[in-house]
Amino acid sequence: MAAVSNLKNMVTVLGLTCLLCSAVLGGAYALTKDPIDAAAKAKTDKAVGAVLPAFDETSYESVEADGKSYNYYKAVKGGETVGYAVESTVVGFGGPLSLMVGVTPAGVVYNTSVLSHSETPGLGAKCNTDAKFMAQWEGFDPSAKILSVKKDGGDVDAITASTITSRAYTEAVKNAVNAVKKLEEKDHE
Amino acid sequence: MSKNLKLITEGLVKNNPTFVLLLGMCPTLATTTSAINGLSMGLATLFVLVLSNMAISLIAPVVPDKVHIPVYIVVIATFVTLLQLLMQAYTPGMYETLGLFIPLIVVNCIVLGRAEAFANKHGVLESACDGLGVGLGFTCSLTVLGLVREILGSGSAFGFNFIGGNDGMLAFVMAPGAFLCLGYLMVLFNKFFKKD
Numbered sequence: 001m002a003a004v005s006n007l008k009n010m011v012t013v014l015g016l017t018c019l020l021c022s023a024v025l026g027g028a029y030a031l032t033k034d035p036i037d038a039a040a041k042a043k044t045d046k047a048v049g050a051v052l053p054a055f056d057e058t059s060y061e062s063v064e065a066d067g068k069s070y071n072y073y074k075a076v077k078g079g080e081t082v083g084y085a086v087e088s089t090v091v092g093f094g095g096p097l098s099l100m101v102g103v104t105p106a107g108v109v110y111n112t113s114v115l116s117h118s119e120t121p122g123l124g125a126k127c128n129t130d131a132k133f134m135a136q137w138e139g140f141d142p143s144a145k146i147l148s149v150k151k152d153g154g155d156v157d158a159i160t161a162s163t164i165t166s167r168a169y170t171e172a173v174k175n176a177v178n179a180v181k182k183l184e185e186k187d188h189e
Numbered sequence: 190m191s192k193n194l195k196l197i198t199e200g201l202v203k204n205n206p207t208f209v210l211l212l213g214m215c216p217t218l219a220t221t222t223s224a225i226n227g228l229s230m231g232l233a234t235l236f237v238l239v240l241s242n243m244a245i246s247l248i249a250p251v252v253p254d255k256v257h258i259p260v261y262i263v264v265i266a267t268f269v270t271l272l273q274l275l276m277q278a279y280t281p282g283m284y285e286t287l288g289l290f291i292p293l294i295v296v297n298c299i300v301l302g303r304a305e306a307f308a309n310k311h312g313v314l315e316s317a318c319d320g321l322g323v324g325l326g327f328t329c330s331l332t333v334l335g336l337v338r339e340i341l342g343s344g345s346a347f348g349f350n351f352i353g354g355n356d357g358m359l360a361f362v363m364a365p366g367a368f369l370c371l372g373y374l375m376v377l378f379n380k381f382f383k384k385d
Contacts, residue, residue, distance in 0.1 A: 003252065005253040005254050005256070006253075009253045013252050013253060013256060014260060017248070017263050018263055021263050021264065021267040024271070025267060025274075028270075028274050029274060032274040035279060039277070039278060043281065122222075122342060122343060122363065
């Protein structure tokens with residue numbers, strides 16, 4: 001019952017199938033583009049809102065620090081900068097670990113949130129769910145405490161059995177704090 | 190009608206893709222770290238399976254033999270990409286969890302297997318029922334496997350934690366536990382359902 005496999009038939013069928021499929025996908029892409037953008041924006045807005053004190057508006061900029069470029073959201077309330085939400089990515093145990101780190105202009109960590117990670121489920125993946133680990137970042141002051149895990153002589157409580165992830169997390173926060181320091185220096189020049 | 194019903198139940202038990210046919214092992218082992226993940230992966234595959242079965246049963250008569258595999262793959266890939274776009278737009282949370290495994294549905298041998306073995310020889314309605322049956326079979330297997338691994342590995346069921354704390358047997362959340370659970374579930378399944 002299948003059509004004869006001559007060149008004309010094969011080219012026509014394969015060509016038409018591809019044409020039809022790309023038309024369907026093109027249409028679907030156009031229809032879902034706005035919701036996808038909205039979902040991505042809602043996600044970043046939520047992350048920014050979670051790591052910074054209340055603000056009126058944000059602006060998206062980037063800064064060079066330690067030879068790396070960091071993108072950040074500068075949060076302004078009543079004309080005054082209340083904090084920076086820095087996107088900070090390091091290499092974790094299973095791949096890139098991306099954090100949103102909220103830092104006040106004074107250099108104190110306001111809060112942190114995980115944007116994406118590929119850590120081991122049940123171990124390093126707890127950096128996103130372990131309440132005790134996450135709570136210690138709230139108000140962490142790098143000038144009063146040492147920003148490295150306890151095993152390395154610092155003040156950060158690591159997640160049990162996930163020292164590498166905890167180290168990476170700490171490094172990401174440290175990078176973000178340094179980036180903000182750089183920003184503040186630039187502002188005062 | 191009873192014939193179509195039979196097709197659906199066959200997919201659940203006699204042709205169960207996970208425990209009997211042993212197809213689609215990659216997503217089975219990788220995504221079943223929790224019951225919810227298994228369930229959503231199963232439903233995603235079900236969606237693609239029903240639609241691709243229907244589309245392929247429609248176009249099969251005009252497709253020349255020598256190009257049937259590329260044509261089927263293009264059709265399946267279209268439905269998978271469609272699903273990916275829809276999930277990204279309307280269920281971004283679930284899309285993030287399943288991430289990598291959604292595009293991999295294209296090469297899931299269950300989907301191409303059903304297209305080759307069933308859909309290109311049968312009508313639209315029968316093919317839809319077959320897709321539904323096999324898809325449901327896959328969904329149930331993945332949910333059960335995910336549930337067992339979640340109970341043993343994280344001490345919770347469908348995200349509801351019943352041991353208070355995070356102290357499950359971690360091995361079951363990781364790859365070795367996946368193989369162990371799959372093996373034992375297969376033994377149980379074949380003990381109760383296989384008639385020779």
